[in-house]
Amino acid sequence: MMRTVTIGLLALIWPWMASxxxxxxxxxxxxxxxxxxxxxxxxxxxxxxERIQARWTIAPGYYLYRHRLDVAVVEPDGLxxxxxxxxxxxxxxxxxxxxxxxxxxxxxxxxxxGQGESVTLKLRYQGCxxxxxxxxxxxxxxxxxxxxx
Amino acid sequence: MKALTYxxxxxxxxxxxxxxxxxxHNHGHGxxxxxxxxxxxxxxxxxxxxxxxxxxxxxxLLLINFWATWCTPCVLEMPRLDAxxxxxxxxxxAILGPALDDSAxxxxxxxxxxxxxxxxxxxxxxxxxxDEFGDTLGALPFSVLIDRQGxxxxxxxxxxxxxxxxxxxxxxx
Numbered sequence: 001m002m003r004t005v006t007i008g009l010l011a012l013i014w015p016w017m018a019s020x021x022x023x024x025x026x027x028x029x030x031x032x033x034x035x036x037x038x039x040x041x042x043x044x045x046x047x048x049x050e051r052i053q054a055r056w057t058i059a060p061g062y063y064l065y066r067h068r069l070d071v072a073v074v075e076p077d078g079l080x081x082x083x084x085x086x087x088x089x090x091x092x093x094x095x096x097x098x099x100x101x102x103x104x105x106x107x108x109x110x111x112x113x114g115q116g117e118s119v120t121l122k123l124r125y126q127g128c129x130x131x132x133x134x135x136x137x138x139x140x141x142x143x144x145x146x147x148x149x
Numbered sequence: 150m151k152a153l154t155y156x157x158x159x160x161x162x163x164x165x166x167x168x169x170x171x172x173x174h175n176h177g178h179g180x181x182x183x184x185x186x187x188x189x190x191x192x193x194x195x196x197x198x199x200x201x202x203x204x205x206x207x208x209x210l211l212l213i214n215f216w217a218t219w220c221t222p223c224v225l226e227m228p229r230l231d232a233x234x235x236x237x238x239x240x241x242x243a244i245l246g247p248a249l250d251d252s253a254x255x256x257x258x259x260x261x262x263x264x265x266x267x268x269x270x271x272x273x274x275x276x277x278x279x280d281e282f283g284d285t286l287g288a289l290p291f292s293v294l295i296d297r298q299g300x301x302x303x304x305x306x307x308x309x310x311x312x313x314x315x316x317x318x319x320x321x322x
Contacts, residue, residue, distance in 0.1 A: 033306055035286055095221040132222035132308030135288045136249065 034059055036135045040127055044110075046119075046144040052081075052110040054123060058103055061130045063091075066100040068126035071110060074141065079114040081121070101127075118145050185300035188293075189281040193247055195267040196256070201245055203299055209243045210322050211295040214309075215279055217250045218258045222308035223290040229311055231264040233318060238265075240322055241297065249275045249289065296321055 033039075039062040044054040054071070058064060066088040073079050085108060088100030112119065120143040128134040188211075193201045203211075214230055216223035227246075234244045244266035248255045252270045259268065271278075282293045283304050294303035294317060302321060305313070 033286055033288065036288065093221055095219065095224050126219075128221065129288075129307070132225075133286070133288050133290070133306055134217075134220040134222060135286075136217070136219075 032131060033129055033133050034062070036127075036138050039129065039135070040064060040125060040138065042123055042125070042140045042142075044121065044123070044142045044144060046146050049146050050112050052112060052119070052121070052144060054108040054110060054121075056102070056106040056108075056125065058105065058127070060104075062127055063101040063103050063130065064106060064125055064127035065093075065096065066102065067096070068124070068137065069108070070122075070124040071108070072122045072124075074120040074122050076114075076116045076119070079112055079116045079119050082111040082113070083108060112146075117147050118143055120144075185296070185302050186283075188295045188299050188301055189278070191278055191281075193245065193269040193271070195269045196252075196259075197267070199267065201267060201269065203295070206243050206245075206295065207299055208297050209241045210297060210318075211243045211245065212317075213245045213247065213282070213293045213295065215247050215249060215275065215284075215289055215291040215293075217248055217289050218254045219250070220289040224258075224262070226290060226308045227262065227264055229309065229314055231266065233314055234264075234266045237318060237322060242318065242322055245269070247271060247275050247278070294321060 039059045041057040041059075042054065043057075044052055046052050056064060066085050069085050071081060071083050073081055086106070088102050091099055091101040093099050110121070120141060123140045123142065124137055125140075126135060126137045188203045190203065191201075195201060212230070214223075214226075216227070218224070230244055230246075234242060246264070246266060246268040248268055248270045249272060250270060251272075255268065255270050269275075276287055279287065279291055282291075282301065284291050284306075286306060288306065290306075290308060292303075292305040292309060293301055294305075296302045303317060305317075309317075
């Protein structure tokens with residue numbers, strides 16, 4: 001029984017170890033970094049007709065710049081939004097100077113004013129990896145149904 | 150019957166392992182190709198109007214460093230690259246700095262932070278060129294080292310530390 005379990009476990013992890021590069025020496029520095037969509041996972045939900053909650057889940061070792069956040073209504077024209085990014089962690093950036101950044105999770109409440117069955121928002125953000133890699137500004141467009149939150 | 154059960158468990162585990170392995174690659178952690186490949190064709194015009202092609206650098210060790218003014222690690226590594234260029238240019242080191250940025254931002258940056266090696270400016274076309282050089286992240290800095298025969302021998306994502314730069318030069322120059 002134990003032998004079977006052991007063999008089964010080995011069979012389970014061996015392909016993963018091989019694909020992870022445990023058995024070769026060809027790993028590059030690319031392995032150390034995530035694509036932007038995995039470093040910064042973004043989602044948004046409509047809480048009701050007047051409130052939207054956007055959330056960025058930030059992978060460990062990555063951060064977002066507070067001053068590079070932007071939210072805009074794509075459509076409909078009749079809807080307007082108000083949002084205020086929460087306070088971030090103070091950070092001195094060689095390029096941007098003294099700024100604020102977010103690690104782990106960023107929750108952004110967005111207030112809606114006006115009439116509409118749905119709303120399409122454009123979320124813009126930019127961040128880096130602590131290990132020395134920066135991503136160009138990212139854009140995530142999301143359409144939310146406001147009738148059945 | 151018992152043997153059949155064990156065989157099924159092992160097969161399922163094997164399959165799951167491959168699925169997990171596949172997921173890892175889908176998340177963009179693919180390993181680099183260790184066998185050198187020829188550099189793709191390109192023609193980049195620098196801020197002085199001069200064209201830079203792979204043929205121009207045949208016989209030299211060419212480091213192409215993709216960067217942007219909004220990229221802090223890029224800005225941090227540039228003095229290091231510039232010092233290496235000044236020290237080793239006569240031994241055959243060439244550096245080219247394509248900036249994924251707008252011309253005004255790059256010109257203003259270089260006015261305050263002058264460097265010796267040529268800089269080019271572009272946007273989407275440079276992202277495509279990065280892709281041709283084997284990049285999958287679209288992030289900066291991204292550096293590619295092309296040997297004297299025109300083969301890509303190294304790709305590096307992220308800031309090049311002094312130790313990493315020294316090692317590259319010691320290996321290939």
